[in-house]
Amino acid sequence: MISELEKYRTADSSKVTNWYKAATVDSFPEDGGACIKYKDLQIAIFNFSRRNEWYACQNLCPHKMQMILSRGMIGSYEGDPKVACPFHKKTFSLKSGKNLNGDTCDIATYPIKVEDGFVYVGFED
Template structure:
């Protein structure tokens, strides 16, 4: 894996999210507890809702437009909804959020 630094964990509130611009496009980064982060596509497949503006609960996010719920680990929609968002490997090291650039780059190809 090729890790790139996309920001400080303290820039994302606990149980919050931010949209982060990378050279390969924007991703949503979610912080679910003190040192756990997830990175996904920022667009809901249902109506294009901005997921970084959604409600984070546990390891899930609820789309702010139509309340679709996505698992941040798998990207799968929960409940009766069908759909999936793209997920990207992410981790925290020394207070910095790192994302796998190789996987992110595959999205742009």
């Protein structure tokens, strides 16, 4: 499953070959997330409005393989943005995807940008 999630992923926004037009900015709640589909992937997008930042990561929580992270609680850990899975509170960095609990695997994160009222997620096809 993780290899599927890595299929179109690039950590480096300069390597993006497809900026996918996900939805309008107002499709995403302030300080919350929503899920979009890109090909066979579910991507969680977060409008972290109190930081004035946006993040994208896999929607799949690797702990029990639940498609749920877009419904997670966002916050900060040592200044970095994070999301906590609503099921068992496993926590992941929204920048690096690192599992901050150190007890399950990391998640994929994706480049994201906002232009002219639309949110775009970057993939390397």
